[in-house]
Amino acid sequence: MRAPDPGMEPGPWLEALAEATAELSTTSLELEGCTIIGPRQSDGDLVGCYIVLVGDKCSVQIAVAASPETCRTIAGRLFEMDAVEAQEISEGDVADAIGEVVNIVAGGVKSRMAPYDASLQLGLPFVIEGVIESTKRLRMEYLEADLGGGIQVVLVAIVDTRHAANAA
Amino acid sequence: MKILIVDDSNVMRSIVKRTLRQAGFVGHEVVEAANGSEGLEQVAEHTPDIVLCDWNMPEMNGIEMLQELRGAANDVKFGFVISEGTAEMH
Numbered sequence: 262m263r264a265p266d267p268g269m270e271p272g273p274w275l276e277a278l279a280e281a282t283a284e285l286s287t288t289s290l291e292l293e294g295c296t297i298i299g300p301r302q303s304d305g306d307l308v309g310c311y312i313v314l315v316g317d318k319c320s321v322q323i324a325v326a327a328s329p330e331t332c333r334t335i336a337g338r339l340f341e342m343d344a345v346e347a348q349e350i351s352e353g354d355v356a357d358a359i360g361e362v363v364n365i366v367a368g369g370v371k372s373r374m375a376p377y378d379a380s381l382q383l384g385l386p387f388v389i390e391g392v393i394e395s396t397k398r399l400r401m402e403y404l405e406a407d408l409g410g411g412i413q414v415v416l417v418a419i420v421d422t423r424h425a426a427n428a429a
Numbered sequence: 430m431k432i433l434i435v436d437d438s439n440v441m442r443s444i445v446k447r448t449l450r451q452a453g454f455v456g457h458e459v460v461e462a463a464n465g466s467e468g469l470e471q472v473a474e475h476t477p478d479i480v481l482c483d484w485n486m487p488e489m490n491g492i493e494m495l496q497e498l499r500g501a502a503n504d505v506k507f508g509f510v511i512s513e514g515t516a517e518m519h
Contacts, residue, residue: 288451289444339440341447358440365444 267377268319268425271402271418274370278323278416279406281369285362286408290338293409301403303392304415308332310356310363311417312386314371316378320424323370324417325363329390331412332359338410360386398423430457433477435468435494436510437486445481445510465489469497472505479506 267273283295309326327335336358337347350358363386371381395401404416432449436442442461449457460475462468466489468482480498482491489497495507 289447291447336440340443354439357438361438361440361444 266425267321267374267420268428269400269420269422271321271400271420273377274321274323274374274418274420275402275404275416277370277373278325278366278418279404280373281366282325282406282408282414282416284369285366289362289365290335290408290410290412292338292412296407296409298405298407298413301405301415304403304417306391307415308359308388308390309393309415309417310359310386310388312363312367313384314367314374314381315384315424316381318378318380318425318428320421322417322419322421323363323367324419325359325366326415326417327359327413331414334410334412335359335362338412356388359388393417393419395419430454430479431460431475431477432457433460433462433468433471433475433480434482434510435462435465435471435480435486435491436483437463438483439463441483441510465491465494465497468494472498472503477505479508481508481510484509484511 265272279295279297286292286294304326307326308329309324311322311324314321332355333347336350336355339358367383371383374381398421399419400422401419406416407413434442434445446459460471460477462471464486482494484491491509
């Protein structure tokens with residue numbers, strides 16, 4: 262069977278994202294890993310933190326999306342707070358926490374995908390609430406995942422196929 | 430041992446503290462600062478044994494803080510905590 266082309270297909274990026282998220286889950290969040298529940302059609306009305314990885318061969322957005330309540334729970338775990346204390350975390354610190362989560366997993370994705378494109382550079386994370394609309398040049402895939410501790414997230418990979426086509 | 434963590438991200442300072450604990454650094458005094466300028470003040474006040482510092486920060490970044498310290502003949506152990514490398518870091 263043909264191996265998927267990371268320049269054109271989100272699959273390899275989602276696989277790397279799931280591995281990097283599992284690593285984060287067991288270390289910084291002290292949770293159980295990352296169990297894939299299954300594919301999803303969109304990130305719905307979740308809060309997604311996106312970051313771009315751009316290299317000579319590809320341009321990809323990856324994201325971790327979750328409900329606002331789950332984002333707060335994740336922030337609470339990073340600050341080592343219980344559920345009650347986590348309610349006091351400011352919106353800014355919740356956004357900062359989700360940004361750091363994505364920054365860390367993006368570093369893991371970058372190192373895992375380096376054999377494909379060693380020139381990958383990370384952008385800055387940004388938070389979006391709402392549905393991302395696709396265009397013809399984008400290929401988007403979503404995976405629902407369970408990190409344990411009642412935390413379910415959606416992993417997102419969006420590949421800019423024209424970047425890869427122009428690089429070829 | 431006294432450890433100074435310098436990072437403009439509150440959550441990143443928490444992550445560094447947890448990582449230190451997971452690596453077996455338990456029971457040490459940890460001091461925090463949110464940028465290089467605050468970091469210099471904390472070095473003067475607490476005389477840490479080691480500084481763990483972010484690279485990009487507002488007001489004074491990590492390399493500027495290190496240059497200030499070495500310029501003042503302060504040879505405190507200093508490490509950068511970063512998620513990726515750039516040419517200017519070499």
